[in-house]
Amino acid sequence: MVENKKCLGTVKLVQLQPNGLIIEKDGDYFYDESRRVEVDQLLVNSKGIEAIAPSGERVLDIHHLDHPDKEYDDDDLVCIGFTSHYDKMQERFGKHMVYGSAGENIIIENPKEIWLADLGNQIAVENQETGQLMILGEVQVAEPCDEFSHFVTQSQDERLPVGKLKETLQFLRKGRRGFLFVLAKGQEDGTVRPGDKVYVVDSE
Numbered sequence: 001m002v003e004n005k006k007c008l009g010t011v012k013l014v015q016l017q018p019n020g021l022i023i024e025k026d027g028d029y030f031y032d033e034s035r036r037v038e039v040d041q042l043l044v045n046s047k048g049i050e051a052i053a054p055s056g057e058r059v060l061d062i063h064h065l066d067h068p069d070k071e072y073d074d075d076d077l078v079c080i081g082f083t084s085h086y087d088k089m090q091e092r093f094g095k096h097m098v099y100g101s102a103g104e105n106i107i108i109e110n111p112k113e114i115w116l117a118d119l120g121n122q123i124a125v126e127n128q129e130t131g132q133l134m135i136l137g138e139v140q141v142a143e144p145c146d147e148f149s150h151f152v153t154q155s156q157d158e159r160l161p162v163g164k165l166k167e168t169l170q171f172l173r174k175g176r177r178g179f180l181f182v183l184a185k186g187q188e189d190g191t192v193r194p195g196d197k198v199y200v201v202d203s204e
Contacts, residue, residue, distance in 0.1 A: 005199040008123060009110035012083055013100055014042045014192050016049050016061040020069065021103045022147050031151035033101040042105060044134060045189040046182070048077035049105050061105065074182075075138055079104040080123075081178040084113045092171065093152045102148065104178045108198050115175050116141055119200060122184060126197040134190030135201065136181035144172035 015038040023032050037059070039051040048064035060067045063076050081104035089097040099107050106125075108114075116139065124133040149168040150156045160168065183190075 005124070005201055008114070008198040008200050009082070009108040011125070011192060011194050011196045011198060012107045012109040013038055013194055014106055015039060015100050016042065016051055016059065016105055017103055018059050018062065020062040029147050030156050031147040033103070033151065036100060036103050038100065040193065042192045043189065044078060044183055044192060075140065076180045078106070078136060078181040079142055079178050080106045080108060080181060082114050083107060083109045084111055085176045088113065088176065089152060094154065096154065097152060102178055106192055119179065122201050123181070124199045124201045125190065125192050126199065127191065128193065128196050135184040135187050137184040138182045140180045141173070141175050142178040142180050144169055144177040148177070
């Protein structure tokens with residue numbers, strides 16, 4: 001039973017990473033945000049995120065447990081970001097920090113920056129047609145990587161000094177880079193589309 005819903009915002013866009021955003025070239029690693037794919041709808045299950053391409057092909061996100069190139073832990077299956085954090089990144093780093101460029105699966109529109117303490121233990125996405133709530137839990141912060149830090153500072157061709165890199169990482173931490181979730185235990189598979197409402201929930 002879900003009670004005490006508190007609105008967290010509205011889904012702005014949904015996307016996935018079929019092959020990841022960090023690429024290797026001549027022994028160096030670079031962040032390529034163009035490899036993310038925006039879609040009309042995400043399918044969420046206990047193994048992660050997937051989508052159906054216009055061709056009818058099933059496309060897995062790089063963090064999906066069935067993806068052949070998955071290299072991460074099992075608690076990073078769904079990544080969520082907020083427009084407010086992008087607004088701050090744009091102010092500091094420039095207009096290239098478009099919504100979704102950090103590679104999150106779901107971007108939620110909210111004018112206020114959201115931190116870990118604002119999310120409670122679970123959030124819910126409300127299907128705009130059926131009203132059904134899909135519960136996501138095991139909330140944690142998505143830590144920024146060095147490659148993403150060089151992307152945001154437009155320094156991929158000339159690496160940042162250690163002090164500047166540390167300063168950038170500190171700015172991106174504590175959730176500004178995004179938050180990680182998994183589908184809550186016992187939840188049925190669900191969908192996420194732009195326009196769906198998202199809530200912080202308490203459950204029993």
